Amino acid sequence: MxxxxxxxxxxxxxxxxxxxxxxxxxxxxxxxxxxxxxxxxxxxxxxxxxQQLLKERVALSSPEPLPDDYERLTPGGAVRSAAGAFYRPVTNSSQWAVIVGVVSAQPYFFIKGNQVLFSPAATGVGSVIEYVSKFxxxxxxxxxxxxxxxxxxxxxxxxxxxxxxxxxxxxxxxxxxxxxxxxxxxxxxxxxxxxxxxxx
The missing domain is CATH 1.10.3230 (Hypothetical protein yqbg)
Incomplete structure (x- = not known):
């Protein structure tokens, strides 16, 4: 149709x-x-x-720019490392400032300025971002x-x-x-x- x-x-x-x-x-x-x-x-x-709007993007940098067709992250476990560990989401700048100032084995991500920020930053490259396309x-x-x-x-x-x-x-x-x-x-x-x- x-x-x-x-x-x-x-x-x-x-x-x-x-x-x-x-x-x-x-x-x-x-x-x-x-x-x-x-x-x-x-x-x-x-x-x-x-289903046809679900997309994946492999991060080539840290931070990683959001794709042009990005609408929102998929619910639950939208960002995972290349090894398969899930990143925990951070939802505000104050929390993010604390997290990046503390060494942690737990990976975190934060979306700011149309970018996905990773902590620890070195773990970001190769991570998989699952999102819903607006296209x-x-x-x-x-x-x-x-x-x-x-x-x-x-x-x-x-x-x-x-x-x-x-x-x-x-x-x-x-x-x-x-x-x-x-x-x-x-x-x-x-x-x-x-x-x-x-x-x-």
Whole structure:
């Protein structure tokens, strides 16, 4: 399913004529649909750790810059040494200042200034950083990104969620009842999250 086919499915439900092309169209409904698709996709991508958005990066330096597509770390044990030991996360600068001032066998990491800092610093090189990518759009043939840019863009999460996300937003924007559509979206989102995790 592409951006165009997803939006045309919504058009069928809300009694709009289908579009031959959606991206870059001057039609106000087309522009609204693209904006709603972007909003829906951003939300869907943020609300789960979709398998296709899970990434790993091997640290080549210490500190290591965060990848361009970095959204957030995966929960629990997101950073581990080359030997497999987990780094403990540090969440504020004051704690980090104390940790780097004390020699410790326990490895720690801290994210600051779009970098992953390691303590002891020498253990950082070769460490593995597991994270969730913010690039949920697949551009053909250019690869992933986080912005819808063409009619044939696809998603890296279950695409039917995009249709349902656009639909309830469209109805809300037009002042129509949308509670049932929102509830259906939420139920389907939960089902797809569980299926993606192998828990369905």
């Amino acid at each position: 592409t951006l165009l086919s997803a939006i045309n499915q919504v058009c069928d439900v809300v009694s709009l004529d289908q579009f031959d092309s959606i991206y870059g169209s001057n039609d106000p409904n087309a522009r609204t649909m693209v904006a709603l698709a972007q909003e829906a996709g951003d939300e869907i991508a943020r609300r789960a750790d979709w 949920w759009v697949l551009h053909d043939p250019d690869g992933p990104g986080d912005t819808l840019e063409a009619d044939d863009d696809t998603t890296l999460f279950p695409e039917r969620l995009l249709v349902k996300g656009i639909l309830w937003r469209w109805k809300r924007q037009k002042g129509l009842p949308f509670d049932d559509n929102l509830a259906e979206f939420e139920a389907d989102l939960l089902q797809e999250i569980n299926a993606d995790r192998g828990a369905s």
